[in-house]
Amino acid sequence: MAGPTGRRNPPLSPLPPPTESREELRRRLARQYAFGGLFLASVLGYSAYHLTPGQALGVPPEVRDHAATAFGTLVFAASILLGLLAFRRRFAELERVRNLRAQLTIYRVGEALERLDREEELVRCALGVIAEGTGLAHWAIYRHGEEDEEFRLVATRGLPEEANAELKPDAIGSDARSPASRAAWLLETIVLRERGSAPPYAFPRTIEGLGPDPIVISVPLTDRERAVGVLQCFVPRRRGFDPDQLALIRWTASQLAVGLKRLHMERRNRMLASYLRSSAELVLVLDATGHVAEANEAAEKSLLAPAGSLRGRPVSTFAVEEGSGRPFAPAETIRDGGTERIVLTMRRSDGSVFPCEATVASIAHPATGVAARLVVGRDIADRREREEALRRHSEELGALNAQLHAANGRLAEAQRSQQAFLANTSHELRTPLNGVIGFATLLEQGNAESGEEVRDFARSIRESSEHLLSLLNDILDLAKMEAGRVDLRLAPDDARPSIRAAAESVRAQASDRGLTFTVDLPEEPLGFAHDPARLRQVLLNVLGNAVKFTDRGTVTLRARREEGGNEIVILVTDTGVGIPLERQPRLFTKFAQVDGSYAKRRAGAGLGLMISKDLVERMGGSIDVESDGPNRGTRVRLAFPACDVGPLGAAVSALAGGAS
């Protein structure tokens, strides 16, 4: 059977030529010896009767007849005896050859199984061997498909091409009728001697050498209580088969099942091996003591280890548990049969580390069968990075959102304050206008009763108009300020002249209201960088407020060099209405007075502080307003960084100071 074994495989052991079947031999020998014996007996009998010396000796014919008959009988019996002896010898020889062939066949099946690594070849070779070994010519093998579970014919021998199409077995199951499927279902050898209920497709059509209604022998190829295929033999009815042949068929079937299983396992092993090789995941097999038994390429690459260098190393030398930092000891980590997920910190051979998310499973060591651990892990550094980036983005988004929210709030607040500003500007302008229009109308309609009253009305109109003008200036200042167009000419100079000028401007107003107004300035210059006009504006506002909000008592202005000479402080104190504590934080916003209630309004006080604050800050200073509460007075503290004034400035200041 060299043919089907393929190029790579040497031929199987030779097999003695086939023998006749016992039946054939028996019939042939019986025929030969019976005819031979009869012929010999007849010849000897005849010659004994007619030609023997008896005639010459004159033996009476009766005696000769008897003698001839006895002799012939004797010869016949002897020839039968000899024939039987020869028959026996020949038969023994035949048995010997047959046994040899059977044994050789068994051996050859084994040989084929060992050498062939393709299922197709194995099946074809096995068919050849069994056909030669049994002398039976017509065979078929059925198998489950590799991909699908369909049961179908995979190889035939001695059957014509059409038979391949005809032999379609039923699906394996309790209702299967074709003999192959029934054998696979029952896991038993089925010998079908009559067609009976078997469907027509179980039998190939009459073919040469097979005759009608062949005997069909179906032997399942079993692997652990499961049929992986069926070996089928078609025997011509007139020829029959003997138990030895059946035994040989069954033996071959069992060997073939083992062979097929081996191939299957080998294929799976190859697949697994290639999977492990090409897997991006790190695969480590650890023995019971935690040493690496197997490591795949991905593991070696990830750890920057040369091929094969991981084998034999304790896993704890390059893997520690993340978090706890304990050396990785898988034997303690899990009990037999369990799996566990764990994150390991893996150390590469260059000392760098990476996080590895691993599944640890308990398995039997592939070589020894002893309990071992399978570690399948992946490098999650990238994923960590992405998660971290995502988290950062999300945080940034959150922060942006919060900013947006805050900006929204500020915008809404700005809108509210803008509306409040408009409403209050309108109110502030309308109040003096009422006086202007009202008294002008009274004058116009001649409602004044005396010259004194005319003057009184006219004064009211003038005062209201002046108030309007000051309001207008404030509003314009504010608009310029908000547009960033207030130009300050800062020069380091003595501030006393500006302070004095501002004080003089409010002195009359203060004495009108019956207040005591005190100005306390030092002898030496108060040098700091300022714009004199703007400083006067600020002080006029602060002093004006002090006078306006004080009904009796004193208003004091005091200026000094403080903080070890580093700071010029101007302090304006009054004994007026003060400011409720809760309103103090909002003093420097536009129309800070408007706060739910329309009470407590003092004309023109809404914008001044805000403008003052802006101007002071542009001159590098600060302004703070303090009050201990209603009717307990107010302190306004202006502070500026001090600087030396030039000799000229100092001289001028000294002159001016001396003159006052």
Next chain:
Amino acid sequence: MSARILVVEDDPMNAKLFEMILGRKAGFDVSVTEDPAVVVEAARRGEVDLIVMDISLSNSTWHGQPVDGLAITRLLKQDAATRVVPVLLATAHAMKGSKEKFLADSGADDYVSKPIVNSDDLIVLVRTLLRPRSHALPPAGR
């Protein structure tokens, strides 16, 4: 007897103006205050026929708390004894929607915005508010 009008006003110039318009021109009996207690007391005693109420009051307090004209009007309108006295709000708060808001907020009878451009209109308005009580009709003209 001319109708008695109480002007609640903190600004002396505006107070003087009301005295001129309503007193000298229209001939009403005008008095001025910014003390809520005086207002409430006068209303209770029936010593006043109409109140002209400013809203922004710098110096007015009621039981120690700063109050505005709206709050005083509410006080008057909540008390059955003083509810009948008509209150005319006169204020420089004159943005769009102010009138409706103030009237709803305080229960005042009417509203006039400052500056008062036409003093004769004010006088007509005051007379209209006084009319339901015939005894309070002021003499025509001065």
